[in-house]
Amino acid sequence: MKIITGCKIITPRGILENKSLIFDGRIVAVEDAGSAEQSGAQVISAEGGYVLPGFVDIHVHGGGGYDFLDSAPEAIDTVLKTHARHGTTSLLATTLTCPDEILCRGIKMLGEAMKNGTEGGSELLGLHLEGPYFSSAAKGAQAITEQKLPNISELENWRKLSNNSIVRIDAAPELPDMDILARWVKDNGVLASIGHSGANAETAIEYLGKGFTHITHLYCSTTTEHKEGQVVHGGIVEAAYLCDDFTVELIADGKHIPKETMLLCFKIKGADKTALITDAMRAAGTDAERSVLGEIKTGTPVIIEDGVAKLADRSSFAGSVATMDVCFHTALSYGVPLCDAVKSCSLTPARIIGVDDRKGSLEPGKDADILIYDRDFNLKKVFVRGNEIV
Numbered sequence: 562m563k564i565i566t567g568c569k570i571i572t573p574r575g576i577l578e579n580k581s582l583i584f585d586g587r588i589v590a591v592e593d594a595g596s597a598e599q600s601g602a603q604v605i606s607a608e609g610g611y612v613l614p615g616f617v618d619i620h621v622h623g624g625g626g627y628d629f630l631d632s633a634p635e636a637i638d639t640v641l642k643t644h645a646r647h648g649t650t651s652l653l654a655t656t657l658t659c660p661d662e663i664l665c666r667g668i669k670m671l672g673e674a675m676k677n678g679t680e681g682g683s684e685l686l687g688l689h690l691e692g693p694y695f696s697s698a699a700k701g702a703q704a705i706t707e708q709k710l711p712n713i714s715e716l717e718n719w720r721k722l723s724n725n726s727i728v729r730i731d732a733a734p735e736l737p738d739m740d741i742l743a744r745w746v747k748d749n750g751v752l753a754s755i756g757h758s759g760a761n762a763e764t765a766i767e768y769l770g771k772g773f774t775h776i777t778h779l780y781c782s783t784t785t786e787h788k789e790g791q792v793v794h795g796g797i798v799e800a801a802y803l804c805d806d807f808t809v810e811l812i813a814d815g816k817h818i819p820k821e822t823m824l825l826c827f828k829i830k831g832a833d834k835t836a837l838i839t840d841a842m843r844a845a846g847t848d849a850e851r852s853v854l855g856e857i858k859t860g861t862p863v864i865i866e867d868g869v870a871k872l873a874d875r876s877s878f879a880g881s882v883a884t885m886d887v888c889f890h891t892a893l894s895y896g897v898p899l900c901d902a903v904k905s906c907s908l909t910p911a912r913i914i915g916v917d918d919r920k921g922s923l924e925p926g927k928d929a930d931i932l933i934y935d936r937d938f939n940l941k942k943v944f945v946r947g948n949e950i951v
């Protein structure tokens with residue numbers, strides 16, 4: 562048993578002052594400071610700092626020099642450990658659009674990691690397939706060479722290879738045969754998200770009704786108001802704001818989304834519907850200046866400059882190099898209120914992928930995924946299920 566004393570605890574209902582947090586692998590209790598210190602437990606002083614729920618990143622490709630799709634045996638553990646050191650206590654492993662055999666190999670390795678467990682680091686919550694059913698018109702840095710359309714045998718093959726661990730899939734709903742995917746996600750309890758899409762608002766809203774309830778990195782490879790021929794249409798952004806049932810995510814590395822855009826999103830959607838994500842590629846947590854987006858041998862060469870990955874011709878950003886502590890700081894520096902920033906890094910993403918019964922907030926019974934920040938918001942300690950990450 563461990564006790565964090567002398568801290569301000571950030572909960573979904575506000576900040577609790579002068580409390581102690583008691584935990585083992587799970588949160589046991591939140592008590593008044595001093596009341597629990599006789600129990601012989603290990604005492605950790607927060608020295609007047611803040612205690613937060615661990616961050617939940619629902620869109621991340623890599624870090625520490627590795628991508629989740631790399632075949633190196635140390636790849637998955639290295640990504641998980643790198644992000645854990647920066648406050649991410651659980652995450653979805655995100656794949657991107659790449660050659661079939663690389664994608665299948667990656668899904669299989671991640672499925673095995675889900676079955677066998679991983680060593681230390683952030684908890685792997687499942688797989689997030691970013692593509693490949695994307696529109697080449699909105700590909701961003703996704704390597705789309707041929708237009709792929711949903712088919713059941715391919716989806717079922719991935720589901721089996723993953724040991725039933727696919728939690729989320731992103732697709733462009735304006736493409737043909739998308740009802741096949743809509744049925745498959747419903748049958749398998751998978752979160753469907755609209756991303757890398759040229760859809761207009763009508764199509765986005767139609768597919769909200771078919772179970773596409775999330776928007777992949779809003780403002781990045783999504784549409785806004787536009788003309789089709791001589792007729793004006795709303796875009797994905799307008800649909801996201803209009804429909805309360807949509808949840809959204811923002812790449813909060815301080816590069817992809819300007820301050821006013823993030824604040825507008827918090828104003829309209831609120832912290833309950835807005836998740837902050839890293840969308841980090843392999844160079845996150847390193848000081849590399851050149852890197853590769855995607856699997857190491859078949860991926861796209863990118864440069865890292867001004868704190869973001871770019872395609873070599875600088876025509877597009879190519880993922881972020883942020884970690885979740887950076888996203889949290891970005892939100893604070895933009896003026897997002899503290900409790901909202903915390904929620905969008907923890908409880909909201911946990912709820913979006915359906916793990917809020919055990920992740921996302923510091924409440925008795927939930928996993929002891931805990932961050933200690935000092936008074937100046939420097940990250941001091943990280944606990945994943947009660948174990949300290951060093």
Ligand SMILES: [Zn+2]
Nearest residue numbers: 620655691840
């Ligand atoms: Zn991504």
